[in-house]
Each structure stands twice: as C-alpha cells, then as structure tokens.
Amino acid sequence: MEGLTVLAERKQLVGPGDVLAExxxxxxxxxxxxxxxxFASRVGMADVIGNKLIVMPVKGAYIPxxxxxxxxxxxxxxxxxxxxxxxxxxxxxxxxxETPMHRGRDSVRHDLRSIYGVGDLMIAQVIAxxxxxxxxxxxxxxxxxxxxxxxxxxxxxxxxxxxxxKKGSMITMLKKETGxxxxxxxxxxxxxxxxxxxxxxxxxxxxxxxxxxxxxxxLTDRVKAMILERMKGITVGQ
Amino acid sequence: xxxxRLDELRPIKxxxxxxxxxxxxxxxxxxxxxxxxxxxxxxxAHPKHIALADRAVxxxxxxxxxxxxxxxxxxxxxxxxxxxxxxxRESLEPSIMSEYFPRSTIDxxxxxxxxxxxxxxxxxxxxxxxxxDAGIPLRELVAACAAGKIDGKVVLxxxxxxxxxxxxxxxxAYMPKSNAIGLLQxxxxxTEEELKQALDxxxxxxxxxxxxxxxxxxxxxxxxxxxxxxxxxxEVKA
Amino acid sequence: xxxTHQPSPxxxxxxxxxxxxxxxxxxxxxxxxxxxxxxxxxLGTVEKANGSAQVYLGKTKILAGVKVQVGTPFPDTPNEGIxxxxxxxxxLAYPTFEAGPPDENSIELARVVDRGIRESKxxxxxxxxxxxxxxxxxxxxxxxxxxxxxxxxxxxxxxALGALIxxxxxxxxxxxxxxxxxxxxxxxxxxxxxxxxxxxKLDGSIIVDPCLEEEQVMSCRLTVTTDKDGxxxxxxxxxxxxxxxxxxxxxxxxxxxxxxELREKILSKVN
Numbered sequence: 001m002e003g004l005t006v007l008a009e010r011k012q013l014v015g016p017g018d019v020l021a022e023x024x025x026x027x028x029x030x031x032x033x034x035x036x037x038x039f040a041s042r043v044g045m046a047d048v049i050g051n052k053l054i055v056m057p058v059k060g061a062y063i064p065x066x067x068x069x070x071x072x073x074x075x076x077x078x079x080x081x082x083x084x085x086x087x088x089x090x091x092x093x094x095x096x097x098e099t100p101m102h103r104g105r106d107s108v109r110h111d112l113r114s115i116y117g118v119g120d121l122m123i124a125q126v127i128a129x130x131x132x133x134x135x136x137x138x139x140x141x142x143x144x145x146x147x148x149x150x151x152x153x154x155x156x157x158x159x160x161x162x163x164x165x166k167k168g169s170m171i172t173m174l175k176k177e178t179g180x181x182x183x184x185x186x187x188x189x190x191x192x193x194x195x196x197x198x199x200x201x202x203x204x205x206x207x208x209x210x211x212x213x214x215x216x217x218x219l220t221d222r223v224k225a226m227i228l229e230r231m232k233g234i235t236v237g238q
Numbered sequence: 239x240x241x242x243r244l245d246e247l248r249p250i251k252x253x254x255x256x257x258x259x260x261x262x263x264x265x266x267x268x269x270x271x272x273x274x275x276x277x278x279x280x281x282x283a284h285p286k287h288i289a290l291a292d293r294a295v296x297x298x299x300x301x302x303x304x305x306x307x308x309x310x311x312x313x314x315x316x317x318x319x320x321x322x323x324x325x326x327r328e329s330l331e332p333s334i335m336s337e338y339f340p341r342s343t344i345d346x347x348x349x350x351x352x353x354x355x356x357x358x359x360x361x362x363x364x365x366x367x368x369x370x371d372a373g374i375p376l377r378e379l380v381a382a383c384a385a386g387k388i389d390g391k392v393v394l395x396x397x398x399x400x401x402x403x404x405x406x407x408x409x410x411a412y413m414p415k416s417n418a419i420g421l422l423q424x425x426x427x428x429t430e431e432e433l434k435q436a437l438d439x440x441x442x443x444x445x446x447x448x449x450x451x452x453x454x455x456x457x458x459x460x461x462x463x464x465x466x467x468x469x470x471x472x473e474v475k476a
Numbered sequence: 477x478x479x480t481h482q483p484s485p486x487x488x489x490x491x492x493x494x495x496x497x498x499x500x501x502x503x504x505x506x507x508x509x510x511x512x513x514x515x516x517x518x519l520g521t522v523e524k525a526n527g528s529a530q531v532y533l534g535k536t537k538i539l540a541g542v543k544v545q546v547g548t549p550f551p552d553t554p555n556e557g558i559x560x561x562x563x564x565x566x567x568l569a570y571p572t573f574e575a576g577p578p579d580e581n582s583i584e585l586a587r588v589v590d591r592g593i594r595e596s597k598x599x600x601x602x603x604x605x606x607x608x609x610x611x612x613x614x615x616x617x618x619x620x621x622x623x624x625x626x627x628x629x630x631x632x633x634x635x636a637l638g639a640l641i642x643x644x645x646x647x648x649x650x651x652x653x654x655x656x657x658x659x660x661x662x663x664x665x666x667x668x669x670x671x672x673x674x675x676x677k678l679d680g681s682i683i684v685d686p687c688l689e690e691e692q693v694m695s696c697r698l699t700v701t702t703d704k705d706g707x708x709x710x711x712x713x714x715x716x717x718x719x720x721x722x723x724x725x726x727x728x729x730x731x732x733x734x735x736x737e738l739r740e741k742i743l744s745k746v747n
Contacts, residue, residue: 015455016333016370017378017415030375032335039415041335041375043455058459060373061261061280061339073487085485089280089342119488131340132291151493158373197497201506215459257623258535259570272522274622276568299567299575304618305525305541313564313618314577347568347575351539351620352522 007046008053014040020053028054044158045215058215062088062157062187064135068126071147071189072137074116082116084124086187087154090134094124098138100145121147123183123191143183150181150193151200155211157188162214163207170210170220177227178203198234202227245394247383247443248356252364252454254371260347262372264454266364269397270354275364277372279344294339298327300361302350322358329362329382329411329421335375344374355401356384362411362421367451371458380420381447382411385436387428392435394443408436412444478580484692485572491693498681504690505534509683510730512738517634517745519642527643527664531635534687535625537569540617540635542643544664546606546655547614557604557612561590563619563632570624582621584714589619589633591710592670592701599640600665607653613645615664626688629699629712633672634742641666641746670709671739672701673731677717682727684734698724700731704739708732 006012008020018040020031027033030042031053040046044057064070064086072092076083081095096112116122123144124137139145155163163184164171175182180194180203190207194200206223213219242248248269257263260276267273283289300322304311315323330346346369348361359382366380386396387406396404406426412419419441428436484491494504507513513534522528527542547558563586565573578586593599604613617639619632647658676686676694686694695717701710708728713719719727 013456013459015379015452016376017413018452032375032377034377039377041377042373043370043459057373059262059371063338073485075485089282089339091282117488118483119486119491121487121489147489150489152487152490156373197493197500197502257537257568258625259623260568263568270524274568278567278571281571301566301575303539303541303564303620304562304616305522305528305543308524310543310545310616310618313562315575345567347566349566349568349620349622351541352524354524 004048008048011045011047013043014046014055015043016041020046020055024051026052028052030055030057057158059156060158062086064088064090064092064126064129065186066126066129068186069123069183070126070137070187071121071123071152071183071185071191072187074118074120074122077112077116077118082112084122084137086135086137087189088135088187090129092124092126092135092137094122094137094139098127098136098140100140116146121152123147123185147191150191151197151204153190153192153204153207155188155190155207157186159211159214160184160186160188162219163190163210165220170223173220173224174203174206174227177224177231178206196234202230202234205230240397244391245439245442247395247446248397250447250450252367252450254367254454254458260368260372262368262370262374264364264367264371266360268356268360268363269395270352271350271357271360272352273357273360273364274349274351275361275368276347277345277365277368277374278347279372280339280342280374281345283341283343288343289341292337292340294334294336295343296327296331296334296336296346297343298323298330298346298348298365300326300348300350300358302353302357306350306353325421325423326358326362326365330365330369330380332418332420333366333376333378333380333413334369335377338375344369353398355396355398356409358382358421359384359409359411363447363451367454370455378413378415379448379451380411380413381444381451382409382421383440383443383447384409385440385443387426387432387436392432392439394439406432406436408433408440410437410440410444412441414445414448486689486692490689494689494693495679498678498683501681503683505687509681510734512685512734513687515738515741517638517742519638519745526645527639529635529638529642531631531638533627533631533634533685535623536627536631537623538628538631538635539620539622540632540639541620542639542664543616543618544643544645545614545616546611549605549609549612554609555605556601557599558614559590559594559599559601559617560614561586561593561617561619561636563589563621565621565624569621573621573624584712585629585632586619588629588672588699588701588710588712589617589636591712592633592672593617593636593640595709596668596670596701596703596707598637598666598668598670598703600667603665606648606650606655610653611655615640624688626686626691627674630672630674630685633670633701634738637669637671638742638745640664641669641743669704669739669743670701671735671742672699672710673734673738674699675727675731676715677719677723682723684730698727700728702732702735706732706736
C-alpha cells in the first residue's frame with residue numbers, strides 16, 4: 001500500500017497508532033515514521049501539507065516555542081528574577097534584565113517585589129527554550145508587562161488557533177460584538193478586558209463555547225448569535 | 239460459568255474524558271469491574287531530583303477502593319497493589335513517547351471502584367485511553383485481557399467466581415500495531431499447549447478491545463470536516 | 477502537627493474577578509448566594525458494596541461506599557455496632573492530591589461527615605449488636621473524592637447519606653451469641669438523615685456551596701449539619717478568617733432551611 005490512507009486523505013479523526021501513509025512522505029507534527037509507514041501519535045485531525053503528514057491535536061500540554069506570547073503567574077521571586085507559571089510542564093523564568101524597568105544595577109529582592117509580586121499576572125514573550133533548560137521570558141516589548149485588570153479565561157492551548165480563526169476572523173468578531181479587548185496567549189490563557197464585567201463574562205463564555213465546539217462547522221456564526229442574544233440585556237460601556 | 243462461550247469476553251463499556259481536573263481520564267466497566275483511570279502530565283517533576291535529562295518519568299499508581307472488594311480493604315496500599323503498579327507501568331511506558339518531555343513527569347492513576355477479577359487488565363485498557371485523552375504522544379494504544387483455565391478447559395476473561403475456582407490465570411497486555419506484549423503474568427498450572435492456546439485467546443481479545451478503545455475516542459472527539467475554518471489552523475501549526 | 481497552607485495557585489487577578497463580582501452581588505458562575513450548583517445523585521453504583529452513592533455537585537464528583545462486616549465492639553459501648561467514616565482525597569481528583577495517608581483536610585472532612593451521622597443518631601447502632609461485648613456489626617463508610625471543584629464536605633455528606641440509606645445487608649438473627657444470616661436483604665436501621673450545608677465568607681458576603689474558585693479566595697467557611705427535625709447536630713468552622721456572631725446566626729438559619737431541600741432530593745432517590 002503506497003500513498004495516503006483514507007484517514008489522512010479525508011481529514012479524519014485519528015488516534016495513536018493509526019496509519020496515515022506509506023512511502024515517500026514526511027512525518028510532521030504529532031506523527032512518527034516507522035519503517036515505510038507514518039503513524040499518528042496523538043488524537044486529532046489528520047492533514048496533509050504537500051507531502052508532509054501532520055495531526056492537529058484535540059488536547060495536550062503546552063510546549064513553549066520561541067517568540068510565543070504567553071500569560072503567566074508569578075509564583076516565586078529569586079535573586080535575579082521571577083519564576084513564572086505559564087501552565088506548561090516547565091516553569092518559566094523572567095530575569096530582571098529582561099524587564100523594561102531594569103537599569104543594570106544589582107537587583108535586590110525587595111526591588112523585584114515592587115515590580116512583580118507573587119500572584120501577579122503578566123503578558124510575556126518566550127525568548128528561549130530547549131530540551132536542557134526551562135523557558136526564558138521577556139517583558140520588553142509592546143503590550144508586554146503586568147496585567148492589572150480584566151478577566152482570565154483558560155482553555156486548552158490546542159484551541160487557541162480556533163479562537164483566533166482564519167485570518168483572525170473569529171477573534172475580530174468576538175472583540176467587536178462584545179466590545180472587549182482580547183489577548184490570547186499561546187499557552188491557552190486569554191485576557192479579556194472590557195468596560196463592564198458583563199461584557200467580559202459574555203466574551204469569556206464565548207471563548208469556552210469555542211473550546212467545547214471547536215470540532216464543529218459553522219461555529220463563528222453560532223458564537224456570534226450567542227453573543228448577540230446575551231448582549232441584549234447589557235448596557236454597553238457603563 | 240455465566241453462560242458465556244469459552245472464548246467470549248464479558249461486556250465492556252468505555253468512556254473517555256469524564257473527569258474535569260485530570261489532564262486525561264477514562265472509565266471502564268469490564269464485566270462487573272468498574273475502574274477509573276486518570277493522567278496528569280506532562281508536568282513539572284516533583285521532587286526535582288527524580289527528573290531525567292532526556293525523557294519524562296512515568297509514574298503509575300494502581301489502587302483499590304476500600305469498598306471495591308467483597309471484604310472491605312484497608313485504603314493503605316498492599317504489596318499486591320505495589321506490584322501491580324509496577325507491572326502496569328511497564329506495560330504502558332513502552333507506548334509513551336516520553337523522549338518528547340525531558341525533565342518532567344507523567345502520572346498515571348488507576349482506581350478500582352469495584353473489582354471482579356481482571357482489574358489490572360481493565361486498568362491498563364482505561365489508562366491507555368486516559369493517556370490518549372491527555373494528548374500525550376503515544377506510539378499506539380495498549381489493550382489488555384486475561385485468559386485462564388477452569389475445569390481443564392482454556393477460557394477467556396475469568397470473572398471473580400471463575401478465578402477463585404480456576405486452575406490458572408494469565409493476564410496479557412498487547413499492542414496490536416507492534417504485535418508486542420507489554421505485560422505477561424501467570425499463576426496456576428498449565429501445560430505448554432494450554433498456555434499457548436490461552437495466550438492466543440488473550441491476544442485476540444486484546445485486538446477486539448483495541449477496536450473498542452478507538453471507538454471510545456471517536457465518540458468523544460468526533461470531528462466534522464470544515465475546510466473553511468480550519469485551513470488557517472493548519473498553517474499556524476506547521 | 478498542622479502547618480499554614482501553601483499560597484493559592486490562583487493569580488491575584490483571577491481572585492480579584494471573584495471578589496469584584498461578589499461585591500456586585502454576583503458569583504463567578506452566575507448563581508445567587510443561596511443557590512447550589514446542579515446536583516445529581518446516583519445510588520447503588522457499586523453493586524458489590526452493601527451501599528454506594530455517587531454525587532455530582534457542579535463538577536465536584538464524590539463516590540461513597542458502605543461495607544458492613546463483623547467486628548469487636550469498643551469497650552465502653554459493648555452493646556452497640558460501630559460506625560467508622562474514612563475519606564480519601566484520591567490523586568485522580570486534583571493535580572496536587574498526593575497518594576499517601578490522609579492529610580489534615582481529608583481527615584477533617586471524614587470527621588465532620590462522621591459527626592453529622594453520629595450525633596444525629598442516623599443509624600440505630602444498638603440494632604447492630606450480635607454478642608454483647610464480643611461481636612458487633614461494623615459499618616464502614618468510605619468517601620472517595622473523584623473530582624475536586626469545591627465544597628467537598630457537602631458532596632461527601634450527601635454521598636455518605638445516600639450510600640447509607642440505600643444500603644442493603646443480609647438479614648440476620650442472633651442465636652447463642654452467633655450470627656446466623658437469613659436469605660433476605662434488609663436496609664440498615666436508619667432513623668435520621670443528616671445533611672451538611674457549607675457557607676463561606678468572601679469579602680463580607682456569605683455564599684453557599686462554594687465552587688473551587690470561590691474556595692480559593694474565601695476567608696473562612698462554616699458547615700452546619702442539620703437533621704430531619706431541623707435540629708443542628710454538627711458544626712465546623714474552617715479557614716483563617718473570622719465570623720461575627722450575627723453572621724453565624726444568619727448562616728445557621730439559612731443552613732437549616734436549605735438542608736430540607738437537599739434532604740428531600742436524596743430521600744426521593746430511594747425507592
């Protein structure tokens with residue numbers, strides 16, 4: 001049997017051990033090659049890009065990648081920086097030297113606490129991560145830094161692309177219809193900021209709805225309908 | 239003894255993703271066995287010193303609830319539970335692509351809520367699904383079933399009453415794609431012929447169970463095909 | 477030895493969200509202050525046990541099992557059966573639950589559930605005597621937490637009650653100090669139905685049935701267990717915060733009231 005299997009060809013749901021193809025193909029994300037065959041390693045939707053097989057997973061841990069924007073919570077303060085929980089298998093570190101306020105002098109513990117305390121939430125960017133060490137973050141950059149207002153929604157990181165949508169179509173609709181600003185972290189943590197908590201709640205509900213129904217068709221329209229219905233009872237911009 | 243054919247499985251029911259807080263979970267009813275399996279991970283290694291540099295540490299706990307057996311069982315782990323925790327881990331770990339998550343742990347927890355012989359096999363079947371549900375990359379699923387001997391006849395999937403009266407018990411865990419046996423134990427007395435027969439019987443049953451596992455995943459994660467909304471998703475991932 | 481708990485693994489902003497909503501009289505899941513989450517009770521899920529009950533309270537899931545076995549009585553109550561309640565915070569229920577002997581939280585939960593059943597004399601233990609001073613029936617109630625999303629005490633109390641009232645044991649008679657089992661199955665000698673109601677104080681507001689996010693932010697909690705006649709049979713305050721006497725009285729009233737609703741729901745399942 002050479003070529004793609006029905007599973008890959010028809011973009012079906014596959015599970016670990018399912019055969020996707022045999023022959024001169026590449027094993028992409030969430031697949032692996034054994035002998036002449038390529039198998040799925042995770043539950044998800046099979047797809048073919050050129051001659052590369054991939055599986056888009058339905059669920060899974062967040063593995064940091066360079067340049068990812070993430071939302072994290074400070075859980076410890078060290079001598080030269082903060083330990084940040086980015087809801088991944090590895091704790092991240094934000095060195096004091098990677099914050100815009102750092103002036104190159106010796107950081108003393110109590111100075112650090114005045115910038116971020118334990119429990120503070122931040123938007124940061126991943127600047128380094130590999131197999132041998134924990135992820136490194138920076139908050140030098142536009143839009144990065146401490147988060148002091150808004151509401152947080154946490155979904156599985158595999159669903160973030162769905163929340164963003166094709167060319168940003170879903171997230172643009174969400175922002176417009178709920179009147180909120182939405183910042184999605186690649187690690188599945190999403191910040192919603194609105195002028196009143198009712199708007200924020202509706203946006204958060206919409207996000208959880210997208211997570212639950214990510215595998216269905218016509219989702220953008222249904223989410224929009226849900227929002228419009230809920231927004232009827234709200235006075236915007238109080 | 240319960241009206242089944244010699245090579246007939248007890249009824250099996252599988253359900254995936256029933257717990258909220260676990261990363262992955264599955265519930266199995268196999269005959270009168272009722273077993274819950276959950277997976278946490280990959281997550282930060284605790285304590286740090288057990289972490290491995292090149293792959294994840296897999297931890298497994300097999301435990302029986304006090305009310306699961308005829309006589310109430312003390313909640314403290316017995317020697318049997320500790321032994322089974324080990325052999326179960328050794329049957330599941332080969333399927334886990336743990337090299338993807340160095341310096342982390344993957345925790346597998348199996349709780350027997352009601353026991354009726356064959357709990358370690360049912361536990362493995364559920365735990366394998368829980369691993370897939372957690373989105374952990376696996377080479378394939380692991381299915382398990384026991385065969386045995388009563389009244390001189392080789393028989394599949396003994397129930398508790400049969401096990402107590404029986405002459406031998408042979409639990410087997412099997413990975414169909416690799417044609418590999420990850421768990422094999424035996425106690426009792428069988429001739430070489432009987433043993434080979436029992437082994438084949440168990441392996442065939444595992445293949446059937448494997449199909450049920452894939453079916454359970456399908457029921458949980460059915461995907462409707464939608465090119466328009468998911469095209470963007472593929473690009474982001476690649 | 478008991479030590480201060482580790483700080484909450486919840487970001488300050490998320491805690492603030494719960495608080496801000498409470499100040500506006502709202503809860504994070506849109507409930508009213510006296511509303512319980514959706515409650516599902518299933519009895520007899522573990523057929524091999526004498527009794528069992530599964531309670532889903534919101535996303536919290538608890539399974540309680542009852543086993544009845546022969547044992548020796550306590551020296552100071554030679555004519556009575558024994559009730560023993562144990563709770564396991566099983567590692568599958570929450571990422572930080574560890575395997576091992578029960579910690580102070582699971583012991584507190586077991587003892588609070590036990591107190592409710594014991595002080596309300598829910599089980600007529602005198603009927604569980606076989607041979608005075610030598611042999612009695614022991615009732616083991618094992619509470620298994622399967623999924624933790626807050627308010628484990630109430631869910632556990634209801635699961636324990638459900639398991640006890642639906643339990644069946646072998647009918648027996650005592651002849652010459654020996655137990656002789658008969659063919660039929662009979663229920664346990666139940667004569668009362670205690671139900672715990674837990675309220676928490678959060679920024680001055682009192683709310684009932686806290687979900688996990690509310691529990692992580694609360695200052696203190698009060699569990700009030702009431703019996704079928706509206707008498708309070710057990711109370712437990714938990715957490716580092718404090719209550720005023722007026723708040724306590726208010727909570728007692730609302731708990732007595734609320735327990736009727738929940739008791740009815742549990743009893744209606746037994747038929």
